[in-house]
Amino acid sequence: MLSNLKGYHRPKSIAEALALLEKNSGTILVIAGGSNLVRSHNETVQELVDISSLRLNYIKEDVGLIRVGATTPIQELIENPKISNLSDGILTAAAFQSYYSRMIRNVATIGGELVQSNPLSVLYCALLVLQAQVRIAGGEEFALAMNIFLNKKGLNGGLLVEVLIPKMADRTYAALSTIQPDPKSPPIIAACSRLTLHKGLCRNVKIGVTATAKIPQRMQEAEIQLEEQRLSNANIESAAETVYDTYQPISDHLAGEEYRKEVVRLVVKKALNTCLELAEEDL
Template identity: 30%
Template sequence: MRNTPDIKEFHRPKTVTEAIGLLSQQDNGTVLIAGGTDLLPRRQSGRTGVTKNKLVDISGLGLNYIRETQDAFLIGAATDINTLASSPVFKTSPYTAIIEAALAHSTLTLRNRATLGGNLCNASPHADLALPLLVLDAVLVMEGPHGQKTINLDNFFIGPHCTVLEPSEILTEIRIPRMPEKSGANFIKLTRQHTAIDMAVVNAATCLSIKNGICISARIALGSVGPHPFRAKKAEAFMENKTLVKNTLQTAALFQEAAGLAAKEASPIDDIRATAAYRKEMIPVLLQQSLGKSLERSLS
């Protein structure tokens, strides 16, 4: 607490190129800052980022936008969580799961500062926004000294607070492809109290696409129960091609089985918010609810 080193340099570049230039020149004492809601507390508590004392602020790069194209939604990485939460663009199914996760992310004041890109790049095991984006097959655009590249969000996280992003790269945009008609998604979060202020004990998102009563695509993502947010692919595969009819015992049994498979894919740990055993037990509880909601939304 007392040993947080001072910030030595602070840069606020105007363009992405300039920012990449700064990142490339500097030694590994450099770190990007957007909203600062993860970085600053982590510095203060002596965890990650404490040795990095040269900050490159990316709030001036024009990366705060939400755009629609014919086949995707494009979100600037520096878009704050509240802008996401209040965006009319995401008010239709299945994109409402983004709004649900955004509202569950934190309090209003934090949401005004925290950014979508920050939530992803911080790569916390319980990052709320990662979950709807995982089930919506989001693609990340990254820029670096050698140009632009894209990667599926599913391949982005590699460990707690660890991603494939190189030190000289910047996440600039998140692309969400348009989903098939009759898709429904949901985000769900269990906390110690019933408010958005807490970090998740378990969080999850699901997305189901239905055609002629058959599940043509299923996505199930889990947070807080592994080293990073991840997709439960065995459970997803199990759901595909199944006939789903809402509020029937058969479908409930399918959801139960899928949720049980997903729980097996998780590797939670004990921490001060909950034990591993409790987390594991909660995964099926949450997923069954979430799958039920997603199915309902896909049909409405």
């Protein structure tokens, strides 16, 4: 409950929304789908800026990338063929596995999901390895790499307006692997991988894992280890071992850190093996 709520604004333009956010910073918040805000207890919030009339609900194809507006609902990511045809379908799968309830998927937005910084967000993890960028409006507009954004140089009172997802180059493969004992809860752990094969060697390797502190993280030591190496079973095994050594999981009501640490090798191996299978099918 936002028990001190006194005002509700529905601006028609980004400039109008930003002016409201700037004027009342500290006591005003953006509301997108509202699915998280309605259950929050934030007594400092006195006003809300509803961004549903800013025409930010879209999925558009552009040169080399897909643009997703911040208020696009999660369900739309699942149903839209531009998203399912992108990046070996990992965004569709990630969106589906992140949310059990279709009712919530119909209202929760991609912008709300990213601003939450939820450590279990499979969607966030997938966008991280796909090197998506977010566009923030706030005075100037600029693009930030997802990992910078998520490590919270932050929104600074600005508005997330768009997510830019690059299309994958030829011979690039992406995969998602999860452990989800209860389909009504998010996966307790997920790994996403993405890599390009050039003359049989891995390039631009990205490996992301959920259930790390605050937000999903890239496993950079394992990524570096696989660069310019063959995607062989032995190298996959060894990269998964490096992830095991560096992974620092959280404990929560879904699973303990010891369990997550134990199973991280499995999900990373599965994701990388799926990339290998996709590469073999592509020959």
